[in-house]
């Protein structure tokens with residue numbers, strides 16, 4: 282059984298007219314999914330706001346108060362992240378959605394989707410990159426406490442490096458945090474170097490593949506297939522969190538990986554297979570995507586991959602310009618991880 286969490290107030294997570302994060306993307310996405318009968322195949326749930334107790338499992342109290350204060354008046358959280366009045370409520374609601382979606386995986390649902398989620402730039406006491414609360418970590422800590430889980434796998438395929446999530450779990454061997462992203466030397470937030478593999482007992486549990494601008498679909502899928510299934514099998518997660526940001530699409534105004542719509546379908550299908558072979562619990566967070574109409578088609582293809590439907594959106598392939606560079610990166614990453622994993 283599959284489900285999706287959605288609240289109309291998701292569309293109030295709106296950072297302003299000229300901001301790349303478009304407020305009504307969740308509504309438009311759901312409308313597109315309805316139009317193409319995807320919503321007939323999923324059960325819809327309405328989330329509630331995460332509580333302060335939920336937020337404080339990850340963030341420090343000063344940071345939470347800072348967001349609350351900003352939310353009263355409106356202001357700026359960071360150079361790229363305006364904090365509109367009421368944002369505390371809306372960010373808490375998105376976070377509550379990820380918690381609810383995670384919880385449903387323990388109530389007979391095998392795949393749950395939150396379309397306003399995957400805020401991976403939020404660390405314990407800092408944030409930027411359009412993020413306020415790290416819903417990924419907050420859901421993990423909720424599930425850890427409630428269901429006594431010990432092995433969480435994050436596969437973060439958003440084009441930006443998951444710097445907040447990395448900060449939270451850098452020394453933690455219970456969370457295998459894999460991030461594929463555009464090389465930080467060419468894109469915000471500048472972190473996520475290949476040599477960053479964790480510290481102390483968490484060494485080997487942070488995996489970064491920083492891809493060069495111009496990486497296309499075939500190299501991307503090859504890199505995915507040669508790393509992620511092997512790590513998943515050996516780690517044997519109790520839940521898989523799939524941040525499937527589609528700002529990797531060639532039309533995205535913020536980044537330069539050149540994926541096409543079909544790639545998202547193949548990745549989602551593969552993620553379902555990995556989940557079916559392990560824990561049968563797949564939490565899907567839609568993440569970034571800043572060309573709204575292209576993003577919605579990519580999300581639709583992801584839903585097709587998750588639900589086993591074949592009527593996907595297809596577009597022309599794009600010449601892959603970086604296949605040799607990506608191959609070399611994969612070899613390098615495997616070498617770095619060799620003390621910890623069989624790759």
Ligand SMILES: [Zn+2]
Nearest residue numbers: 439441528569
């Ligand atoms: Zn992103």
